[in-house]
Amino acid sequence: MFEIGNSLREVRERQGLGYPEIELATKIRAKYIRALEEEDFDSVPGDAYVRGFLRTYAEYLGLDGDVYVDEYASRFLADWREEPRERPERPRVRRRERRFERRAVLLVLAGIALVTALVFAAWRYGGGTGAQPPTVGTQQRHQHPASARQLVLHGVGPGTYVEVRRRSGDNVVLQGTVGAGETYRLAGSRFYLLVRRPAGLRATLRGRAVALPAATNLRVLVTPQRTTRLHG
Missing domain, CATH: 1.10.260.40 (lambda repressor-like DNA-binding domains)
Incomplete structure (x- = not known):
């Protein structure tokens, strides 16, 4: 008790x-x-x-x-x-x-x-002009060849809260909790990530594993060449 x-x-x-x-x-x-x-x-x-x-x-x-x-x-x-x-x-x-x-x-x-x-249908077929980016719950799961330029996020354990931007200060393209077993794919080769609990997330870029330091509220810049930890 x-x-x-x-x-x-x-x-x-x-x-x-x-x-x-x-x-x-x-x-x-x-x-x-x-x-x-x-x-x-x-x-x-x-x-x-x-x-x-x-x-x-x-x-x-x-x-x-x-x-x-x-x-x-x-x-x-x-x-x-x-x-x-x-x-x-x-x-x-x-x-x-x-x-x-x-x-x-x-x-x-x-x-x-x-x-x-x-909401998903409106975002998918309405053109997306002026609309806010979808949360993790409605994020479109793009189908790309394994060799395509893309970031792949996969939730493990209890999952974790994640925010993804393509440029610093840019609009959020993915936001919310990535649950265990959930996978999301984002086209591109340069991303800014905020990860609440890195242990709850596995990430790959262009098919290569992205090393996420074990730190709460982790902020990193991910490119094909390196993963750079950010502060502030």
Whole structure:
């Protein structure tokens, strides 16, 4: 048994992360992240959301999400399932509420998928004039021959937050969390990268592995000749 909230807060503070950037990367609203750290689970809309947010937030910090979900279930869900004998109808009500919560989660996920598809279609077929670059969730996965000039990013472990620019100070061409197993390809041979956790990312340029120093919030310039660490 351990303190869920304090454990999450301590890891976040050690990594120097703030609520806004976590909200951007995980899509969890800052007030719910704060509620998880304070173990104020009544402020989160439903048990399904609590477990989902706990797993996502813990894995973003590089922790085992299942451990936090199991600890939450063992401490809180068991109490909800033990109902007084003189009121046998309450468990059935609780089961109905949970079914409703599951349906709500499925509807929310379906809505997110639909919006993502529409945004991708608008960016892909609308010409892209004046539009902001897509996030990692909608980044087009270009199909190029292995010998083409391209940067390939592949998420490993819990993945990591990444920003990619083609020139210093230029617009971001890729932004968001690259999850485990996800691969993104960007045409070109010169890139500026910001990588939150280098251990969560594998990169190649023109088919050659890019060495990423083990440093939080790493900034590098990547070219076919060398990888240069940047400061500031």
